[in-house]
Structures are given as C-alpha cells and as structure tokens.
Amino acid sequence: MTTRFFVVDDDRHYARLLSYRIDKAKDHEVHVFHSGEDALDALDRVRPDLVLLDIMMPGLGGMETLRRLQLFEPDLPVVMISAQGTADVAVEAMKGGATDYITKGQDDLVKLDTVVKRLKDRVRLAREVEQLRAEVAKKYGMEEIVGDSPAMERVYQLVQKTLRGNLTVAVQGESGTGKELVARAIHFNADPLPGKPERGPFVVVNSAAIPAELMESEFFGHEKGSFTGAHARHIGKFEQADGGTLFLDEVGELDLGLQAKLLRALQNREITRVGGAGTITFECRVISATNKDVLEMVRKGTFREDLYYRLFQFPIALPPLRARGNDVLLLAQGFLEDYVEAYPRFKGKRLSGAAVRAILDYGWPGNVRELKSTVERAVLIADGDEIEEEDLLINGPNAIRPWAERAGAAPVAAPPAPAAPPAVPSPAPAPAEPAAPPAPSGDGQGGPGDFPPLAGFATPPPAEVYGRGGAEQGVPQAHSSATPQDAPQAQPGGGVDGIAALAPDDLIVPLDDLKRQAVERAFAICEGNVERAAGELGIGRATLYRLLKKYDISTE
Ligand SMILES: Nc1ncnc2c1ncn2[C@@H]1O[C@H](COP(=O)(O)OP(=O)(O)OP(=O)(O)O)[C@@H](O)[C@H]1O
Structure with missing residues (x-):
C-alpha cells in the first residue's frame, strides 16, 4: 500500500x-x-x-x-x-x-x-x-435487487424518485418480498443529507421484536436512572441514525401511545430521551415497512390517521413474487450461483428442466425468502449435478409447507375437489374468516395471506395464489395434488402436523391454538434460534417475534 x-x-x-x-x-x-x-x-x-x-x-x-x-x-x-x-x-x-x-x-x-x-x-x-x-x-445497492419484470421496474422507478428528496418512505409488501432490501437500497443510493459531510448509518428498529414497555427507550433513548434497570445512559435509534436512515420495520405493530410520540418526533425533528429534560434534534431519512393494511387499521382506530399520512408520504408497494413473472427464475438462478460461490464444493449444480417448471408453477407464499431457502436446501439435497423437482421439496408428499398449511389452516391445505378430501379433519375455512382472501398463509398476523391489495397490484384470483397452472384451469393448483397420503401424520410427541391430525373428526381446532402450538414447538425444536424457527415455519423473523409476543412465549 x-x-x-x-x-x-x-x-x-x-x-x-x-x-x-x-x-x-x-x-x-x-x-x-x-x-x-x-x-x-x-x-x-x-x-x-x-x-x-x-x-x-x-x-x-x-x-x-x-x-x-x-x-x-x-x-x-x-x-x-x-x-x-x-x-x-x-x-x-x-x-x-x-x-x-x-x-x-x-x-x-x-x-x-x-x-x-x-x-x-x-x-x-x-x-x-x-x-x-x-x-x-455495493451489496445493498440497486444491483442487489434481482428482477426485471414490469412490476419490479415500477418499483425501481419509484425508488429512484425517492432519492430526489427526503420524504418519509413506506414500503408495503408481503413477508419476504424484500422490503428491507429496498430500504437499504434507498439508503445506500441516497446522497448525504443536506449539511452532513457523509452518509450516516442504516439503523433498524423492529416494532414487533421489542416489548412495548421498552419501545420508547429504544426509539428515543433514556438517561441513567430514569427507570428501574436504566443503569446507564442509552442512545436511542433516532440519535443513532443521525445523518443516515432509520428503518422502522413492522410499523403496524406500534401501540397507540407510542404512535403519538413517534408522530411528534417526526413532525418536530426532535426527541427527548426518557427521563431527560432537554430536546435533541436529529436529521435522518425515515423509511417504514409493513405487511399490514395500515389504512384498514386507521379505519378501525388502531393506527393514528395523522401518523399514517406522515409515514406514507411516499408509499412503495412491493409485488408478491407470484406477480413477478419470470423474475422467479432469475432469482432462483442467482441464489444458486451465490450459494455455489460461497460453497465451491457444489460447483456444477444446476436446475433440471422439471425443477425450472416447478419453480415457475409454484405460488411462493413465503415469497423471495422462501425461494432462497428452497434453492439452497435443494443444492444440499440433490445427489447429482442436476437439481430435480423432488429436491425442491415444494410439491408432493415431502413438501415443506408453511406450518399453517401443514396444519390444515384454511384455505391453504384444503384441496377443493371432494375426491381429494382435506389433508386434515378441519372441514372448512374457519367461519370467522369466510371472506378471507385466498392467500397462502392467512394467519391474521400480517403474514402473506393477510396482505391487502396494494395499489397497482391486483389481488390475484384464488387459483393464482397457489399456482399459475391452476389459474389457467380455474382451480387451486400447486397443493391440490395433495392426496390422502399427503395428509400430515400424527407424530408421537404431537407436532405441528400432529396437532391437527390428532383432533377428532368433528372437533374444529381454533386456529389460534394451532398457531400457538406450532410456534412453541418450532421455537423449542430450533432451540430458540429465531432465524431457523421462522424459516421452518415459513414466516418472517419479525412475524415470529410478533407471535412470540402475542402468545407470551418466553424467549429465555
Ligand atoms: N428482489 C430481490 N432480489 C434478491 N434478493 C431478494 C429480493 N427480494 C428479497 N430478497 C432476499 O429475500 C430475503 C428476504 O428479504 P427481506 O428481509 O428484505 O424481506 P422483507 O419483506 O423485509 O421480509 P419481512 O416482512 O419478513 O421482514 C433476503 O434474504 C433478501 O436478500
């Protein structure tokens, strides 16, 4: 040098x-x-x-x-x-x-x-x-976002336009669609804020992962001794993000009290540490992300309207993977190449024609995150250089499906034709959700199935949710190949599959019970590893944190 x-x-x-x-x-x-x-x-x-x-x-x-x-x-x-x-x-x-x-x-x-x-x-x-x-x-620049479908082109255009100024950006999309990736791309492509010599850090605050009582201190910091346990001064995320970007993940999870404080901070561009007397000014970009229908929350009174308008100054809707056409292949190929580059012993592995078709036909309820795990797993599973359809584990009896689907949560697992009875005894969609959109994992928690139609992206018709092939024939497809043999088997210890399978034929198991047990079990099996448990459950980490909080499951 x-x-x-x-x-x-x-x-x-x-x-x-x-x-x-x-x-x-x-x-x-x-x-x-x-x-x-x-x-x-x-x-x-x-x-x-x-x-x-x-x-x-x-x-x-x-x-x-x-x-x-x-x-x-x-x-x-x-x-x-x-x-x-x-x-x-x-x-x-x-x-x-x-x-x-x-x-x-x-x-x-x-x-x-x-x-x-x-x-x-x-x-x-x-x-x-x-x-x-x-x-x-470079890693988080635009080039890291793979996809050239018209739906993604529109996203890139919007991202470029956000860079012209410093409006508060809200990225909406199902879990695993790449919201954080887009937020990072905005951050790393933006010029330093006026008056700042260089770009500050990208700071993430996940509203679902932090207990409500600690949230205020997490956002705004606290002074030493301001509450029991405040042994030292703590600098909050707003201050940490000065000159950079504050990424508010899962913003739909904020409780109303904190929403008011967040609004005040955003409006005045100043905060007060918990237990502190003076105000501290900050200057940073603010990008929020959510997979919830925040407007609906506004209607229900669970989200402040004024905060909604403050956060959604510049909304960007990320399309689900199933609406991105052949991007799914570009992504799959990209993940395969990345994995082989990281683990050269897999050099030579490639997708077979049948695997490519299966990837194109599948509905990807877990979006890009699910696709990435699927490809990486298939690299390990495939014995030869060709990755076969079976190695993907997305169709057939060995398919790894989101837990809600395996447990028979409607409408995911229930095949429509009478000749192919539902994989589990739960006979029909839960009555409370008769009009629920036929999305892949409607868990009521903002997972893929709960996502509202986004501006510019029409909700796909029911059949399209699970497979494009099905869309053409007018029946749900990708999992409609389920046969009675596909039905989850009761496990000795009672597992995710076991929960549903052990229930008597005439007993409707409340969806919430199933969810709680599934989360508890995954968390225990994965020995508290949130990343792994979320992957196994087919949900995002943030969603898992939210469920752990909701069901009061100890993470100790
Ligand atoms: N278009 C894309 N190109 C390349 N990788 C992508 C793309 N979209 C998502 N990914 C990858 O998929 C995974 C999930 O993305 P990310 O965490 O940004 O999603 P998210 O929408 O924020 O999820 P959640 O709502 O669950 O927090 C990451 O590994 C990310 O790098």
Whole structure:
C-alpha cells in the first residue's frame, strides 16, 4: 500500500531534508511544495494520505492552508511543522484540527519517524473502512435487487424518485418480498443529507421484536436512572441514525401511545430521551415497512390517521413474487450461483428442466425468502449435478409447507375437489374468516395471506395464489395434488402436523391454538434460534417475534 505525502515548506532545504527521510521507505510517495497555494492547487491532481505543513510561510500561511485542507477532507492527517520558539502556535494549530506537530531541530527526524509510523496505521485503517463501506454499498445497492419484470421496474422507478428528496418512505409488501432490501437500497443510493459531510448509518428498529414497555427507550433513548434497570445512559435509534436512515420495520405493530410520540418526533425533528429534560434534534431519512393494511387499521382506530399520512408520504408497494413473472427464475438462478460461490464444493449444480417448471408453477407464499431457502436446501439435497423437482421439496408428499398449511389452516391445505378430501379433519375455512382472501398463509398476523391489495397490484384470483397452472384451469393448483397420503401424520410427541391430525373428526381446532402450538414447538425444536424457527415455519423473523409476543412465549 503506497502512502502519499505532501511536504509543504517554503524553506527548501528543510523540505528536502524531510522528503529524503520519508522517501527512504519503498512504499512512500512524496510531493514537495513550497507554498500553501501550490499544495492546495495540487489537490485536483493527487490526493495525499498525510500532509507535513510548515506553519510560518509567506502567502496563505500554514494555519489558513490547514483550514482549507480540512474543508477539502476533514479527516486528512496534517502534521504541523513549527520553528523553534513557535511551539505555542503549533499547539494552537492542533486545537484547530491538526493531528500532531514537529518542532524543527529538536530530534525532529526521530519524531517524524514515530509520527509517520503511527499515522500510516491510521491511514491504512481508514482505507480499509472506506473499502468495506464501498463493498457494503455495493451489496445493498440497486444491483442487489434481482428482477426485471414490469412490476419490479415500477418499483425501481419509484425508488429512484425517492432519492430526489427526503420524504418519509413506506414500503408495503408481503413477508419476504424484500422490503428491507429496498430500504437499504434507498439508503445506500441516497446522497448525504443536506449539511452532513457523509452518509450516516442504516439503523433498524423492529416494532414487533421489542416489548412495548421498552419501545420508547429504544426509539428515543433514556438517561441513567430514569427507570428501574436504566443503569446507564442509552442512545436511542433516532440519535443513532443521525445523518443516515432509520428503518422502522413492522410499523403496524406500534401501540397507540407510542404512535403519538413517534408522530411528534417526526413532525418536530426532535426527541427527548426518557427521563431527560432537554430536546435533541436529529436529521435522518425515515423509511417504514409493513405487511399490514395500515389504512384498514386507521379505519378501525388502531393506527393514528395523522401518523399514517406522515409515514406514507411516499408509499412503495412491493409485488408478491407470484406477480413477478419470470423474475422467479432469475432469482432462483442467482441464489444458486451465490450459494455455489460461497460453497465451491457444489460447483456444477444446476436446475433440471422439471425443477425450472416447478419453480415457475409454484405460488411462493413465503415469497423471495422462501425461494432462497428452497434453492439452497435443494443444492444440499440433490445427489447429482442436476437439481430435480423432488429436491425442491415444494410439491408432493415431502413438501415443506408453511406450518399453517401443514396444519390444515384454511384455505391453504384444503384441496377443493371432494375426491381429494382435506389433508386434515378441519372441514372448512374457519367461519370467522369466510371472506378471507385466498392467500397462502392467512394467519391474521400480517403474514402473506393477510396482505391487502396494494395499489397497482391486483389481488390475484384464488387459483393464482397457489399456482399459475391452476389459474389457467380455474382451480387451486400447486397443493391440490395433495392426496390422502399427503395428509400430515400424527407424530408421537404431537407436532405441528400432529396437532391437527390428532383432533377428532368433528372437533374444529381454533386456529389460534394451532398457531400457538406450532410456534412453541418450532421455537423449542430450533432451540430458540429465531432465524431457523421462522424459516421452518415459513414466516418472517419479525412475524415470529410478533407471535412470540402475542402468545407470551418466553424467549429465555
Ligand atoms: N428482489 C430481490 N432480489 C434478491 N434478493 C431478494 C429480493 N427480494 C428479497 N430478497 C432476499 O429475500 C430475503 C428476504 O428479504 P427481506 O428481509 O428484505 O424481506 P422483507 O419483506 O423485509 O421480509 P419481512 O416482512 O419478513 O421482514 C433476503 O434474504 C433478501 O436478500
């Protein structure tokens, strides 16, 4: 790694002395200037990593040159060089932002070596951080969002338009459609906010994952001793996100009290820490995400209308995967390639023609998240280089389906034709939900089945929900191949499948009981690993957190 030095001193003899000393190291490149003006002019052509700057120079002088260098690059290390007797000025310069100083004649070259060594480490670290930042930005840039269907093109256009200003963006879409990915893309593509030299961090706050009583402190922070357990000052997410983006995930989960406080914060662009007296201003982008019909919540009085308008200044509706046409294949291929790149021992694995057809025909109730898990799992399952349809585990008796579906929650598992009786004894959709949209996992918790029609994306007809093939024939398809053999088998310990299968024929098991047990069981089997349990249940992590909270299941 080459370190580039600027030596700026009108004393040509001393400038040469310094440059010889520095130039001894092979990885150093030295540029010598005899005035501040010349050094500043050179910034257009070459960018220094470290500057040695004489204080007493005719013309601009060292102090003014320092000030202008800092305007150019605030973190640029600048070491001031002072003549004997001007050490006080050097100390002043340090107060003005210089990194260190060397006094001419007093073991100056020895000190120079020490300072250079230390600052080189700092430069190396700064470069590494910059490189990492660039990698992260690339990872979450637009190019990470796969898909060129018309539905996604519309999303990209909207995302680009959000970048023109700083309105509050609300990303709506079913679980696993990529809402967080879109939020990150907005963040990493946006320019720094006015008045901020660079982009601040992307800070996530998940309203479903944090207990209501801790939520206020999570948002706004708290002062030490403000409540039992507040042992130290805590900086809230709003403050953490200063200059960057605050991503409010699952915003439909906020309780009404907090909604009022959030509204106030967003309106006034200031917050007060819990237990704090003064207000603190913040400046950040705010992006929220939800898979709930927030407008319906407004109608029911569970979501404040004024907050709705504040958050939904710029809504972006993410289409479900089943509405993205051939994107599903692009994504599947992309996930396969990523996985093989990460685990080269799987080099050569490819999707068979039948697997491709199955991927196209399936309804993907868990959206992109489900597709990703399916492809990665299939890579492991496939014995040969060809990944076969059976390896996907999306159709047939071994299909891994969302728990609600396996447990027979209507309308997912129930095949329509009388010849193929429902996989579980539950005879019909629960009466309380007769008009529920025929979505894949209508759990009443904002999962895929609960998502309302989004502007620009018509709710697909019932058959389309589970399989495009079915849509053509007018019957639900992808799982309608279920036969009695497909019915979940009772498990000795009573499992997700067992819950439904053990119920007597004439007993309707309340959906909520099934859900509670399914969540408890998945959580226990996965030994508290939320990511894994959510994956197994076919729901998002946030949804699982919400269910754990709802059913009061201990996560200890
Ligand atoms: N268009 C896409 N291209 C590539 N990967 C995607 C795309 N959409 C989603 N993903 C991937 O799918 C997974 C789920 O995405 P993400 O977490 O953004 O969804 P979400 O809608 O925020 O889910 P939830 O509502 O459950 O929080 C992630 O691994 C993400 O990288």
